[in-house]
Amino acid sequence: MSLVADITPGVAFSSGASAREAELLARVPAGLYIGGVWQAGSADPIEVADPATGRVIKRIANAGPEDGIRALDAAVEAADAWAATAPRARGEILRRAFDLLQDRREDFALLMTLEMGKPLAEANGEVTYGGEFLRWFSEEAVRIAGRYGTNPEGTGTTVVSQRPVGPCFLITPWNFPLAMATRKIAPALAAGCTVVIKPAELTPLTTLLLVQLLEDAGLPAGVVNVITTSSSRDVSAPIIADPRLRKLSFTGSTPVGRTLIEQSAQNVLRTSMELGGNAPFIVFDDADLDKAVTGAMLAKFRNTGQACTAANRFIVQDTVADEFARRVTERVDAFVVGRGAEDGVTIGPLINEAAVANMESLVADAVSRGARVLTGGTRPEGAGSFYAPTVLVDVAPGSDIVREEIFGPVLAISTFRDEAEAVALANGTEYGLVGYVFTEDLGRAQRMIDQIDTGMMGVNTGLVSNAAAPFGGVKQSGLGREGGLEGIHEYLSTKYTLIPAS
Structure with a gap:
C-alpha cells in the first residue's frame, strides 16, 4: 500500500484518500495526550482503517x-x-x-x-x-445542589x-x-x-x-x-x-x-x-403503520444497525405482520449502500470483517429454522466490510437472531396474537435497555410502559436518545x-x- 508521510513521524495515512480527507487526517493528533502533552506510546503504532475500503488511513500512538x-x-x-x-x-x-x-x-x-x-x-x-x-x-x-435544615430532633x-x-x-x-x-x-x-x-x-x-x-x-x-x-x-x-x-x-x-x-x-x-441490548419493537394491529415503518427505519438502520439502542426483535401482531413486512421491505430496497463519504449513500459498511461474518451466521441460523429472506441476506461484492440491508420474516423462537444482539442491518420479524404474548416475548431476554411500542391506544401504551422491563421506552417513535434524558438500562443492560x-x-x-x- 502506498502511504504518504504525516505531520507526525512514523504516522501515515492512505494516499487513496481525497485531498480534503488527507488534509483532515494530517491535522488529527496521533499521540497519547498525557498531562497536556502529546507524546509517543511505548508499543508499536496502531493502524486505523476505513471499513469502507479496508485501507489504512492513519497510524497513531x-x-x-x-x-x-x-x-x-x-x-x-x-x-x-x-x-x-x-x-x-x-x-x-x-x-x-x-x-x-x-x-x-x-x-x-x-x-x-x-x-x-x-x-x-x-x-x-x-x-x-x-x-x-x-x-x-x-x-x-x-x-449541583445540596440541602440544609434542622434535623427532626431539633x-x-x-x-x-x-x-x-x-x-x-x-x-x-x-x-x-x-x-x-x-x-x-x-x-x-x-x-x-x-x-x-x-x-x-x-x-x-x-x-x-x-x-x-x-x-x-x-x-x-x-x-x-x-x-x-x-x-x-x-x-x-x-x-x-x-x-x-x-x-x-x-x-x-x-x-x-x-x-x-x-x-x-x-x-x-x-x-x-x-x-448490551436486545430491544423489542412491538407493533399492535391498531398502530399507524406509516409511523411504525418510519420508526422501524430509525430504530433498526441508524448507524447501519450498529447501536445498542437498535431494534433487535420486531414483534408484530399477526393481523398486520404481512403488510408491515411489505412496507419495510419496500423502504429497505430503496437504501443506497456505499462509502459514507459519497453523496446519496444511506447505509455504510459494518465496522470490520468479523461483523460481516456475524451477520452471515445469524441469517443462516434463522433461515435454517424456517425464516424467509424478503430482501438482502447477502454480502455485496467488492472491497469493504459491507452487508446488504436485510428483512427476515417467520423468524422462529430460539433463533440466534432473537437471542443475541444483532448489531447490523438485519430486520427480523416475529408475530404475536395478543397483548399478553407481546409482553412475554418482549421481556423474554436477559437484557433491558430500550423498548419500542407502536399503538394508537393510550391505555395500552401506558400498560406497555408499566410492563415492558427496560430502562428506556419509545412510544410511537424509533428514536429515544436525548442529552437531557437519562440513558441506561436494567437487568444485564447495565448500571x-x-x-x-x-x-x-x-x-x-x-x-x-x-x-x-x-
Missing part, C-alpha cells in the same frame, strides 16, 4: 500499561485544582467546547465517516447529538453536599465515537472530576480530535488524558487496580462489563455500565444513567455533615 499509569498520574495530579475550580468556570469551558464543535462540525462528521463508515448525514447528526452533552452539562455544572443542623468522586477512567465503544466521549467526559468535568479516557482501538481518531478541541477551549493540562491502545485488557487492568482511581464508566458488551465490574470490586469503585439530571450524579458523592445546635 499505542499505549502500554506504563503509559496508562502515567495518564492516571496526570489525572491525580490535576484533581484537587480542578475540583476547586469554580463551577461557572468549568461550565464555561464546556460551553466554549460546544461552540468550537459547531464551528468544526464538518471536520468531526467527515472524520467519523472515515474511521467508522457511517454516512455523512448520520455523522452530522452525531455531531449535533454529541455536542448537546457539552452544552447540557455546561449548564448543569452550576446546578438537636442540630443537617448539611448535605455533593463532591466530585475523584479521578475517573472512561472506556468508550467504536460505534458513536464522538457522542460516547462527550456523554462521559462532559458530566465528569462538570462535576469537578479529572479523567483518563480510552477510546476503542477501531475508532480512536475522533476522541483525539475532541481532546485537541477541549485544549483549545481552555481545559487545563491533566484534566483530560487520552490513551489509545491495542492492548485494552493489559492497559486497563492496572488503572482499575490503582487505589487512586475512584470511578469507572464503560460502554460496551455485557461480558466485558461483567469482567470490569469484578475488577472494580477490589477497590469498591463507583461504576457506570452501559451494556447507572448517562445524560439528564441524573447524569452528573454518577460523578458526585454525597457527604452529610451534622452541626450540633449551640
